[in-house]
Amino acid sequence: MAEETNLSLNGVQRAAVLLMAMGSENAAEVLKHLNPKEVQSLGAAMANLENVNKVTMGGVMDDFISEVSNQTSVGIGQEDYIREMMVNALGQDKANSMIDRILLGSGNKGLESLKWMDARSVAEVIRLEHPQIISIVLSYLEPDQSAEVLKMLPERARPDILMRVAALEGIPPAALQELDKIMEKQFSGTQNVSQNSMGGFKTAANILNFMESSIEGAIMDSIAEHDQDMQEGISELMFVFDNLNDVDDRGIQALLREVSTDSLTLALKGAEEGLKEKILKNMSKRAAEMLREDMEARGPVRLSEVEAAQKDIISTARRLAEEGDIVLGGSGAEEMV
Structure with a gap:
């Protein structure tokens, strides 16, 4: 019974249950070692948990203790264990940059402090720095925060900065040390750093x-004028609204549970017929009929409104993918057999 209850919880919810079971002081110590997005996700999960009984809480704790017991033992190198655990949990790409920060202990305090600031404040801190420094900062931050920061920077500088982000092939120690020194002028502390795979x-x-x-x-468009190959390479890796065609039906249904009808109505106004039908077939007959009626009743809408709605849905899809609830299609998708 406990096992069945635990299976209904996703990874973030299980972590939230575990933190609640630890008590506020111990949970606070754990949260100190997480980044802002992780803290926000766990906080939201804890706030939304309902009717967590003793059986569920005990099951989550038992699973955690069992997992730790099975994966740690005398003779296993600490660093190897951490690397294996992070890769298994996050995948190679996401784990690469995080592993070095964990193994370094306190990490880059100056850079980490930027993650807790709003985009305008970050832009104000870095706006007078060399574009190469700005590109490293944007590579270090989470993509959604970087996008907000980039919007705050001068329009003429944006293409150059993003091209530098795309051209980065890992950050050498000297560059990160120099960047941390710059941030130290505004914030506290710095540590020696090792090679970090960003950009x-x-x-x-x-x-x-x-x-x-x-x-x-x-x-x-500006990048294409300077480097067509780079523009094409970036385009191939971007997830756009039409890529939802590559998401399986189960994933589409999970996405629909998170998206408002108003956003969906606007977004589908600019979608190809194949994608419209894919989404409609994953709705109940009545809901699909109502959505068709809403689209017809809406009449002509501004392209900017359609694109904004599609961006919102893409953002939701990426969040669900990060939480493991759906698998996004495209070159990065894993083949199912």
Whole structure:
């Protein structure tokens, strides 16, 4: 019974249950070691948990203790264990940059402090720095925060900065040390750092995925004028609304539970017929009929409104993918057998 209850919880919810079972002081110590997005996700999960009984809580704790007991033993190197655990939990790409920060202990305090600031404040801190420094900062931040920061920077500077992000092939120690010294002028502390795998086409694509379509288009057009291969490489890695065609029916249904009818009505006004039908077939007959009626009743709408609604849905899809609830299609999707 406990096992069945536990299976209904996703990873974030299980972590939230575990933190609640630890007590506020111990949970606070754990949260100190997480980044802002992780803290926000766990906080929201704890706030939304309902009717967590002793059986469920005990089951989650038993699973955690069992997992730790099975994976740690005398003779296993601490660093190897951490690397294996993080790769298994997050996948190779997401784990790479995080592993070094964990193994370094306190990490880059100056850079980490930027993650807790609003986009305008970050832009104010870095706006007078060299574009290469700005590109490293944007590579270090989460893509959605980087997109907001980039919007706050001068329009003429955006393409150059994003091209530098795409051209990064890992950050050498000297560059990170210099950047941490710059941040130290505003914030506290710094530590020696090791090679960190940030930047590249995928990072640039992730940042653009969170930007308004008009800004995204202007940046990509400018990049194409300077480097057509780079523009094509970034484009191939971007997740756009039409890519929802590659999401399986179960994933579409999970996405629909998270999306408002108003956003969906607007977004589908600019979608191809194949995608419209894919989404409609994953709705109940009555809901699909109501959505068709809403689209017809809405009449002509501004393209900017449609694009904004599609961006919102894409953002929701990416969040669900990060939480493991859906698998996004495209080159990064794993083949099912």
